[in-house]
Amino acid sequence: MANLRDIRNRIESVKNTQQITKAMKMVAAAKLRKAQDRIIETRPYSYKMKEVVARLARNADENDILLRQPEKTEKVVMIVVGSDRGLCGGFNNNLFKEVEQRIKDDFSEYRANDNLLLITLGSKATKHFKKRKYNIVDSYPGFFDELVYSNASEIMKEIINQFKFGEYDSVFLAYNEFKSVIAQNRIVENVLPIEPESLLGDEEEADQNIDYIYEPDVDAILGELLPLHLNMQLWKAILESNAAEQGARMTAMDNATENAKELQNDLKLEYNRARQSAITTEISEIISGAQALQEA
Secondary structure (H helix, E strand, O other): OOOHHHHHHHHHHHHHHHHHHHHHHHHHHHHHHHHHHHHHHHHHHHHHHHHHHHHHHHHOOOOOOOOOOOOOOOOEEEEEEOOOOOOOOOHHHHHHHHHHHHHHHHOHHHHHOOOEEEEEEOHHHHHHHHHOOOOEEEEEOOHHHOOOHHHHHHHHHHHHHHHHOOOOOEEEEEEEEEEEOOEEEEEEEEEEOOOHHHHOOHHHHHOOOOOOOOOOOHHHHHHHHHHHHHHHHHHHHHHHHHHHHHHHHHHHHHHHHHHHHHHHHHHHHHHHHHHHHHHHHHHHHHHHHHHHHHHO
């Protein structure tokens, strides 16, 4: 059995850890409120943008390269949105497993031929896939230190240009969608080429028979909206991921705080038992000594 000093040191260590995890939980809760506000404000705009683009695309010529389906897909790019920091439970690992399973199921041949390329946002995603020898063409560690729309739009602008020049044939986006504080949806969705049918829900499908008059014309409007839609799609994914990360970290730190509390109680119980055992041993030794003196 450990001596009393060792147990006291462990109790103090666990107590200090509990204070740290409790503080981290409070910080994550404050960040989560801000992240939730941002994503709640962004979602309606993003959904309406999808609806407008889908409606326009159905009435437009298929000459726009962002809408044109390739005859043969040779190179696939996957954008993976992770996080820069850990201590958020299975937030990153669950998404990375989903991505690797999707690659194994649908893109194993592309990876074997070195035609599967990754673009990683967040240092955790970069480290994970670099360690497993994936072909990372662009990485953005520290991306979440300064979360601004212009950074996301610059990334998407570069991807759009490379897609137009034929360097990529298909682009996918993988991220954690914020569902609640304790749950995230892992999403792997197509980004390029744009598929209008996939942008609409059931309710929007019912409204497609309405005929609108567009000025100046459908193709001109669509040419301006498509890049904006893609920028918004990436920006929404980043905000979803950020909110999900803070929720996962808050939950993980809450669990760690509760575990520290339970461990502290167990150690106190062990300390009391060890102390009682030491007292009993001392009393036994005193009684034995007194009896020996009497017999002498």
